[in-house]
Amino acid sequence: MAGVEAPRAVRDEEGVSRLAAFSDAVFAIAMTILVLDLRPPPLPTHPSDRAVWHALALWHDYAGFVISFLVVGSYWAAHHRAFRHVVRWDGALVWLNLLLLLGVTFVPFATAVFEDYEGARPAVLVYAATLAAVGLVWAALWRYAAGGHRLVAPDLPTAALRGMTRQAWVPPLVFLASLPVAWLAPEWAPLVWLLLLAQALVGELRRPRPAA
Amino acid sequence: MAGVEAPRAVRDEEGVSRLAAFSDAVFAIAMTILVLDLRPPPLPTHPSDRAVWHALALWHDYAGFVISFLVVGSYWAAHHRAFRHVVRWDGALVWLNLLLLLGVTFVPFATAVFEDYEGARPAVLVYAATLAAVGLVWAALWRYAAGGHRLVAPDLPTAALRGMTRQAWVPPLVFLASLPVAWLAPEWAPLVWLLLLAQALVGELRRPRPAA
């Protein structure tokens, strides 16, 4: 079909934009419905203030919500940053992206598992494995898109591409590294994930300010 | 009203873009809320690891989630590919598209039926019939848009259009073909659907790589 489309490059950027917009929508929805896993526990009518404060002390649930939101948010930020350089698309990119979004969509369930079975080893393992899998698909997608400049702008320096590819492997490796921690001491695994977020945040803030 | 709008073609592409963006949003939401059908089963506080692993062995539910996500995702990919060629719209297109989105929106319910009444013949039939109906509406929409180049770019070769139309009939025919299978042996129907996904995936990967 490639031959039938006049101004090819333009059309491709349009197609990439729609792919990015669709991905944004799935990211946004998955991140927002995380809140549906938080439910105020039922209380009798006219409860005492003390009972209400106690019912709202859902610290484990809040932690799951915040971690999932920020981790998926940082995957979104990476997608947002990287897709600006993508100028072409093909069927493999669409399907790798669907696989990525399948993983992202699964995160609210993994978060609910983490929240409901608090502290249980299998719940922490499933959660870490889910986020590792999402990161692995992302790294594979980016490798496919950027390898040999397959789908990215030809004027992008190879060094910049390599830096982005290296960066893409950090989150899945951190989550894979947290699996043995989760096995031995499930309650410490969230600390490993927070290290990841701190690293991502510092990396972001260190980037050069945009020129005027 | 057609006469009052200066640069007609441009305005039409704008209108088609908003139609596509709205469709993307519905596809994205329907695919993401599939995860709301997955719920961690209630367990006593401080359950054993074994009890948690057992509770998480929701294989039938996971299968329903993944199949629905990928099938709706492949319908989205077809929509994404085809709407790039649509340059005009009319009321019939808007309403056929609404009908398509009505079907897409119904999929999370059909999936919940498939998941909750696992293995039951009526559940599998309802699920397959829903996805067949979505595919039939899509094929009808595309036939309407592409027939006689009604709404597509005039420079698109008729052969390419015919190929896309033929392609649009594959998913509904596969789901229709799975109905007798679902009737005779409900547990085998998912295999027919997986064949469809494999075929779609191979079709995507075989497409020519985009030129530089």
Place this chain on the structure above:
Amino acid sequence: MAGVEAPRAVRDEEGVSRLAAFSDAVFAIAMTILVLDLRPPPLPTHPSDRAVWHALALWHDYAGFVISFLVVGSYWAAHHRAFRHVVRWDGALVWLNLLLLLGVTFVPFATAVFEDYEGARPAVLVYAATLAAVGLVWAALWRYAAGGHRLVAPDLPTAALRGMTRQAWVPPLVFLASLPVAWLAPEWAPLVWLLLLAQALVGELRRPRPAA
């Protein structure tokens, strides 16, 4: 602030586009989460086929789902058609639009009421009143935007604007007219609404085909 922005007209169209895109998102989400009101009723494990068919005979719920989807979809189609002519925005438009979206967002609740309290007079009245209110806000918004060409393109003929304004009053008037029907014979009110949908559909299909 109006004085500080160079190319005013362009910036305005950008602002209108973001307003339209935001509205599209709310419409899309409200229409899609209608499906969350449909739940497969709980059944014992390994139910008979007959029990499953019986459980799936949720005709009243399906009717509520389809009517709400199509009515909100037709409001969306009107929004989509009308906002193509809007080229400027102000605070009043933003707030009228928020009020419209507040009504749209309330529809899934009104639909759940209609579905859960099937046939009950108050449920039908609340449902019809909700959809009438949404239609009234839409008519007011369009009157504000189009009155004296306040926010629409200046080259749009007054006759075309008047036709669109007249059209905007049809859905709220139909829903208002269905209120006494709902009072006297709740089970007949849906027929009045279906007449509306039929009228909208015929109106759409009768529009002139877009020129090449």
Place this chain on the structure above:
Amino acid sequence: MAGVEAPRAVRDEEGVSRLAAFSDAVFAIAMTILVLDLRPPPLPTHPSDRAVWHALALWHDYAGFVISFLVVGSYWAAHHRAFRHVVRWDGALVWLNLLLLLGVTFVPFATAVFEDYEGARPAVLVYAATLAAVGLVWAALWRYAAGGHRLVAPDLPTAALRGMTRQAWVPPLVFLASLPVAWLAPEWAPLVWLLLLAQALVGELRRPRPAA
């Protein structure tokens, strides 16, 4: 990476647009799923009209839904207005924006708390504190973006920027001011919030009409 991208300004506006679109999606979803906190209470089959009317008298829930929708909607309107002037982005903006969206996403939970534990002091405090926090993050984000014209268009007059910054502090200050009211007399706090909405509405309507 800044050096590798030819026409810098254009690329930045694209990046800002995608950031704005993603934010719009989160705002839209958070506002729409507020309706999921409204549930028709269960009633016996074929209830009397009187019982249905009584079941639908969920005034406290409706109030929470409307207040949250309009407050988050007014935050969205501020975001929509302000981001039109943003022409560059950096990592800090992305993360401040993610923090803002985390707060927005938490609002449906805070609203459910407000609705379910009606009148209870802790519920009102949590609700007001959540909306104050969202407002504070928004004020901080805008201060970062606009301070020294860091990320906004250079031709925007400093006076206009200062006016927008001042405006950004109003909602968080109102919600902070409502905290002692919530402590002393929880049932009066909503009145303070309504004052905010009235002020926002009047401010919007007083803005100069857009020029032709």
